[in-house]
Amino acid sequence: MRAHIITIGDEILIGQIIDTNSAFISKELIKIGIEVSKIISIGDSKKEILSSLKNSHNKCDIVIITGGLGPTNDDITKEVFCDFFEDKLVHNSAILRHIEKLFEKFVDNPINDLNRAQAYLPSKAKLIPNLYGTAAGMSIKKNNTLFISLPGVPFEMKSMITEFIIPQLQTDYKCPVIINKTLITYGKGESYIAKKLKKFESDIPSNFKLAYLPNLGRVRLRISAKGTNNIVLEKTMDKLVAQLYEILGKIIIGYETTNPIESEIGKILIKNKKTLSLVESLTGGMLASRLTSIPGASKYFKGGIVAYNSSIKKTLVNVKNKTIDKYSVVSSNTANEMVVNCKKIMNSDYAISTTGNAGPSKGDSNQPIGKIFISLATPKQVKSFEFNFGKNREKNIHKTVNKALELLFSELLTRD
Amino acid sequence: MRAHIITIGDEILIGQIIDTNSAFISKELIKIGIEVSKIISIGDSKKEILSSLKNSHNKCDIVIITGGLGPTNDDITKEVFCDFFEDKLVHNSAILRHIEKLFEKFVDNPINDLNRAQAYLPSKAKLIPNLYGTAAGMSIKKNNTLFISLPGVPFEMKSMITEFIIPQLQTDYKCPVIINKTLITYGKGESYIAKKLKKFESDIPSNFKLAYLPNLGRVRLRISAKGTNNIVLEKTMDKLVAQLYEILGKIIIGYETTNPIESEIGKILIKNKKTLSLVESLTGGMLASRLTSIPGASKYFKGGIVAYNSSIKKTLVNVKNKTIDKYSVVSSNTANEMVVNCKKIMNSDYAISTTGNAGPSKGDSNQPIGKIFISLATPKQVKSFEFNFGKNREKNIHKTVNKALELLFSELLTRD
Numbered sequence: 001m002r003a004h005i006i007t008i009g010d011e012i013l014i015g016q017i018i019d020t021n022s023a024f025i026s027k028e029l030i031k032i033g034i035e036v037s038k039i040i041s042i043g044d045s046k047k048e049i050l051s052s053l054k055n056s057h058n059k060c061d062i063v064i065i066t067g068g069l070g071p072t073n074d075d076i077t078k079e080v081f082c083d084f085f086e087d088k089l090v091h092n093s094a095i096l097r098h099i100e101k102l103f104e105k106f107v108d109n110p111i112n113d114l115n116r117a118q119a120y121l122p123s124k125a126k127l128i129p130n131l132y133g134t135a136a137g138m139s140i141k142k143n144n145t146l147f148i149s150l151p152g153v154p155f156e157m158k159s160m161i162t163e164f165i166i167p168q169l170q171t172d173y174k175c176p177v178i179i180n181k182t183l184i185t186y187g188k189g190e191s192y193i194a195k196k197l198k199k200f201e202s203d204i205p206s207n208f209k210l211a212y213l214p215n216l217g218r219v220r221l222r223i224s225a226k227g228t229n230n231i232v233l234e235k236t237m238d239k240l241v242a243q244l245y246e247i248l249g250k251i252i253i254g255y256e257t258t259n260p261i262e263s264e265i266g267k268i269l270i271k272n273k274k275t276l277s278l279v280e281s282l283t284g285g286m287l288a289s290r291l292t293s294i295p296g297a298s299k300y301f302k303g304g305i306v307a308y309n310s311s312i313k314k315t316l317v318n319v320k321n322k323t324i325d326k327y328s329v330v331s332s333n334t335a336n337e338m339v340v341n342c343k344k345i346m347n348s349d350y351a352i353s354t355t356g357n358a359g360p361s362k363g364d365s366n367q368p369i370g371k372i373f374i375s376l377a378t379p380k381q382v383k384s385f386e387f388n389f390g391k392n393r394e395k396n397i398h399k400t401v402n403k404a405l406e407l408l409f410s411e412l413l414t415r416d
Numbered sequence: 417m418r419a420h421i422i423t424i425g426d427e428i429l430i431g432q433i434i435d436t437n438s439a440f441i442s443k444e445l446i447k448i449g450i451e452v453s454k455i456i457s458i459g460d461s462k463k464e465i466l467s468s469l470k471n472s473h474n475k476c477d478i479v480i481i482t483g484g485l486g487p488t489n490d491d492i493t494k495e496v497f498c499d500f501f502e503d504k505l506v507h508n509s510a511i512l513r514h515i516e517k518l519f520e521k522f523v524d525n526p527i528n529d530l531n532r533a534q535a536y537l538p539s540k541a542k543l544i545p546n547l548y549g550t551a552a553g554m555s556i557k558k559n560n561t562l563f564i565s566l567p568g569v570p571f572e573m574k575s576m577i578t579e580f581i582i583p584q585l586q587t588d589y590k591c592p593v594i595i596n597k598t599l600i601t602y603g604k605g606e607s608y609i610a611k612k613l614k615k616f617e618s619d620i621p622s623n624f625k626l627a628y629l630p631n632l633g634r635v636r637l638r639i640s641a642k643g644t645n646n647i648v649l650e651k652t653m654d655k656l657v658a659q660l661y662e663i664l665g666k667i668i669i670g671y672e673t674t675n676p677i678e679s680e681i682g683k684i685l686i687k688n689k690k691t692l693s694l695v696e697s698l699t700g701g702m703l704a705s706r707l708t709s710i711p712g713a714s715k716y717f718k719g720g721i722v723a724y725n726s727s728i729k730k731t732l733v734n735v736k737n738k739t740i741d742k743y744s745v746v747s748s749n750t751a752n753e754m755v756v757n758c759k760k761i762m763n764s765d766y767a768i769s770t771t772g773n774a775g776p777s778k779g780d781s782n783q784p785i786g787k788i789f790i791s792l793a794t795p796k797q798v799k800s801f802e803f804n805f806g807k808n809r810e811k812n813i814h815k816t817v818n819k820a821l822e823l824l825f826s827e828l829l830t831r832d
Binding site for chain 2: 010011012013014015016017018019020022023024025026027028030035036037038039040041042043044048070071072073074075107108109112113114115118132134153154155180182188189190191192194195201209210211212213214215222224278280283284285286287288289291292293295296297298301302303304305306307308309311312315316345346347359360361363364392393394395397
């Protein structure tokens with residue numbers, strides 16, 4: 001079962017927005033055994049949309065199109081659908097009632113004819129309701145390909161995918177089982193790992209595939225498998241993962257789940273009835289933001305201090321003048337004092353501190369750009385880590401956040 | 417001048433990573449007048465890569481391909497290039513020397529034959545150096561289309577684009593001037609705006625284009641223009657923008673610059689020698705993270721408190737028990753007390769507080785999910801804002817962050 005995704009919008013082609021819709025849709029489809037084999041982004045152009053629909057027709061089973069369903073002149077997906085399916089627009093009173101209701105509830109200007117025009121659909125189309133917006137979705141089958149058109153607004157699109165499209169596809173199509181497992185390695189390059197895995201790769205069953213994903217100091221190893229029986233696949237997967245642990249040893253620092261690492265951290269903290277707090281300098285709130293993106297984070301995350309300016313490290317986190325004067329704000333001594341005091345101030349079981357020079361220019365410390373310290377306070381001790389991540393600010397911040405989460409996760413796994 | 421982008425990697429098609437490379441490349445190309453007309457993402461499959469190269473050949477002037485240049489078995493771009501260009505791989509000693517140097521400096525395991533194999537390029541290819549990694553880039557022209565292949569690791573790809581490819585393209589191609597301007601409106605839907613702009617749209621010069629970008633409570637209006645003379649284009653652009661201000665009035669809350677709003681905020685604060693601090697509940701550190709993503713943020717951003725748990729609001733931010741008991745943690749009273757105390761604790765000129773129920777379940781307050789309060793303390797007063805953003809957690813957090821930044825930006829513009 002193969003799918004194409006077509007995202008429509010000039011804003012994607014000029015780089016004004018990053019197309020996150022495709023990744024979301026791909027992830028949801030693969031969960032039910034539908035593989036995306038191509039993602040295409042094109043502008044709000046009739047010619048380009050039409051040619052993309054033609055190109056995907058009969059090349060795959062499902063085409064999911066996002067964008068171009070709004071009420072304005074640059075929204076032309078319905079018009080192109082009519083061309084492609086040799087169809088015409090007809091009025092749909094259910095959609096109009098829905099639009100009227102949305103206006104009554106949420107909009108303070110009166111409904112106008114552009115809004116009312118959104119109640120038209122191609123006559124052959126099946127309606128896909130949009131509970132959160134005025135742009136209805138639709139699907140039409142042509143020969144062996146099902147074309148599904150959704151609005152480009154991520155929030156509206158996402159709920160339509162999970163609430164309507166996935167259940168419908170599961171009913172209508174018999175799909176294979178596809179599973180993935182990704183191991184995270186740290187400290188060695190992909191060529192080093194590939195050499196070690198030469199025999200492993202040549203012996204891997206033909207329905208299994210190994211991929212290398214290097215980025216920001218780690219190489220992720222993804223094994224994917226396709227088959228008909230989930231239990232059989234999982235069993236072979238477990239065997240292969242065990243082999244990888246045997247071959248690569250301790251450079252494997254954990255696995256990537258479908259859930260982000262911050263969600264796995266949360267689960268363990270809840271299970272162990274432990275709490276966490278943060279004091280961030282270099283990472284400037286991003287670590288807190290990652291943790292609080294998870295629903296229910298308030299059960300274990302007490303809070304954080306973004307001690308960006310040195311004065312805040314002193315006044316609010318009680319780091320001693322002496323420590324900063326002697327070792328500078330970018331030092332393991334400062335990181336340790338930050339984490340110990342944070343744990344006390346917040347009355348938490350675990351705490352993390354980050355400090356470093358992110359660049360491009362040096363801050364309140366003479367340490368080189370890229371020099372980074374992370375301290376981790378556990379119920380029993382304080383662990384201190386030092387890194388040198390290079391000269392790129394964005395990279396330094398992101399790498400430190402990832403690293404801090406990984407260190408905490410490893411710590412929690414060991415004690416679990 | 418038209419370009420296609422092809423990003424290669426199974427990880428994109430299963431949604432394991434979001435393709436941010438394309439947006440970066442598009443943005444850089446449009447700056448020098450090259451328009452991206454299509455972005456295609458495909459897997460690590462010889463057949464798919466070959467067919468994509470063929471599809472783009474002679475359909476555009478430039479094809480930029482990312483991914484598939486690593487040392488492992490799943491990296492097959494060079495092999496496909498040899499097929500497509502009827503070429504073979506030859507050894508390049510400059511690349512080998514570079515790889516050896518990188519290993520000496522940064523890698524603690526010895527160089528192996530997989531790394532050495534990265535020193536081969538198709539004989540027709542022109543080398544594009546990769547200063548930060550072992551995977552060299554390359555370019556080959558076939559008829560009227562120039563094919564450029566770059567590694568998929570964002571950090572490496574980005575420096576190759578800005579340091580080598582953009583300067584080269586500017587020398588080799590004569591491109592038109594393309595400019596964009598985006599106005600941000602707040603509080604009205606796109607259909608309302610489109611009605612108001614009917615005449616404006618029909619009168620717009622043919623080389624100008626208006627687009628509507630609705631998301632998270634705001635509609636952005638982008639005017640783009642193509643021509644040969646920058647001064648002429650800018651002049652017309654200014655006239656059109658002035659017309660939009662006249663027609664739409666105060667629902668326009670500002671313009672989107674190439675720089676993000678947090679960078680514009682930073683510039684004004686530096687100019688006015690003012691400082692900022694934050695106390696975040698609902699936004700959980702994301703507001704701080706956005707502000708500290710900007711180099712030099714330490715000049716005006718003193719720090720923040722992520723007062724996630726109610727106890728932290730009391731102990732660290734000194735919000736009175738009485739206030740929370742009487743009005744709950746999700747109230748303008750609590751938000752105001754948070755912001756006033758934060759400004760005092762951090763000794764800053766401005767401060768922002770956020771509190772609310774992000775959902776999916778209620779926290780320490782009985783207020784409905786989506787009810788959100790933002791308070792803004794200026795040197796002279798405290799302003800309080802109340803919103804209802806709906807039931808989606810992610811949306812609530814992002815909308816509140818955007819809104820808080822916009823409120824501060826508007827405030828700073830008025831006083832500027």
